Amino acid sequence: MMRPMRHILDAVLLVLAGIVAGFVHAKIERVAIGAAVDREQSRSDSTGRFTSRGYPFVTLDYAAELFSAHAADFVDAGTAADHAAGKIPRAVHIALDDFSSGGYPARLDQMSRDRTIVVYCASGCSSAEYVAQRIREFGFEKTLILADGFAAWKEKGLPVEGRGR
Amino acid sequence: MIHAACRIVLGALFVFSGWTKIGDPLLLAYAIRAFELGWSDESVVRAAFVVPWTEVFAGASLLLGIRPKSGAIVAIFLLATFIFGIIALRVRGLDVDCPCFGPFRLFCAGPLGTCHVIRNIVFAGIGVGVLGTPVDRWTIDGVLSRRR
Numbered sequence: 001m002m003r004p005m006r007h008i009l010d011a012v013l014l015v016l017a018g019i020v021a022g023f024v025h026a027k028i029e030r031v032a033i034g035a036a037v038d039r040e041q042s043r044s045d046s047t048g049r050f051t052s053r054g055y056p057f058v059t060l061d062y063a064a065e066l067f068s069a070h071a072a073d074f075v076d077a078g079t080a081a082d083h084a085a086g087k088i089p090r091a092v093h094i095a096l097d098d099f100s101s102g103g104y105p106a107r108l109d110q111m112s113r114d115r116t117i118v119v120y121c122a123s124g125c126s127s128a129e130y131v132a133q134r135i136r137e138f139g140f141e142k143t144l145i146l147a148d149g150f151a152a153w154k155e156k157g158l159p160v161e162g163r164g165r
Numbered sequence: 166m167i168h169a170a171c172r173i174v175l176g177a178l179f180v181f182s183g184w185t186k187i188g189d190p191l192l193l194a195y196a197i198r199a200f201e202l203g204w205s206d207e208s209v210v211r212a213a214f215v216v217p218w219t220e221v222f223a224g225a226s227l228l229l230g231i232r233p234k235s236g237a238i239v240a241i242f243l244l245a246t247f248i249f250g251i252i253a254l255r256v257r258g259l260d261v262d263c264p265c266f267g268p269f270r271l272f273c274a275g276p277l278g279t280c281h282v283i284r285n286i287v288f289a290g291i292g293v294g295v296l297g298t299p300v301d302r303w304t305i306d307g308v309l310s311r312r313r
Contacts, residue, residue, distance in 0.1 A: 022219070029190075
């Protein structure tokens with residue numbers, strides 16, 4: 001009777017080890033992403049663009065200029081619930097799973113390949129990078145990622161639609 | 166002998182499966198989000214990091230023979246979760262690419278479906294083989310207990 005209990009207890013320990021390792025790994029990746037973006041942001045060019053880990057970013061200030069000049073389309077790469085709770089006005093929702101199984105999000109048809117697209121997610125999240133990458137693969141070369149995400153946009157008092165998330 | 170064969174095969178599969186996913190956890194995040202569990206982005210990404218590490222630990226436990234039966238319990242638990250998850254996806258008519266072995270396709274191709282369920286049942290069967298047979302002598306546990 002004691003042995004099966006011991007096996008189960010050790011199994012629980014293995015799962016706990018997996019949880020701890022997963023959380024630490026997620027934390028390190030997030031820190032690495034954040035640090036790289038912060039470092040590169042200081043080197044952004046006069047149009048507010050910079051590249052970090054191969055991804056093209058745009059600074060918050062320049063994204064705000066693009067927004068007020070109606071010079072870019074905005075894409076919310078967060079969850080449907082996040083999007084419903086709050087978004088940058090006029091932003092279209094295109095999430096990670098819209099691309100699963102090689103899918104092409106129909107909402108991309110509403111956009112022009114000649115215009116700049118700014119993709120964002122909550123903050124410090126990787127989904128914007130993945131969504132931006134997939135969008136570029138469909139020929140939208142002028143796709144940029146909003147540095148610091150929606151949280152910084154909201155914090156700066158820039159226009160927001162909805163209650164906020 | 167049966168125990169050794171089962172734990173080495175299942176352990177190698179789990180270490181390989183976990184390791185390929187650790188390289189690109191967001192591949193798994195795609196699949197987790199397809200389940201439409203209503204989780205936040207944060208939770209989905211965390212789960213996408215936790216599952217592969219749990220697979221690696223379970224696989225390593227089996228492969229090295231450190232508490233192999235506990236590793237088998239974790240492996241069977243994960244496989245059962247995957248089986249129910251795939252069935253739930255099929256019932257809802259959702260097509261999701263299998264992130265099971267990262268970019269590799271092992272035994273099954275195409276979106277998650279019947280082949281993946283059968284494959285996971287076979288893997289779980291191997292796990293039951295580890296649980297139901299006496300621990301072999303080539304485990305680290307075995308070597309340590311002989312030294313005592």
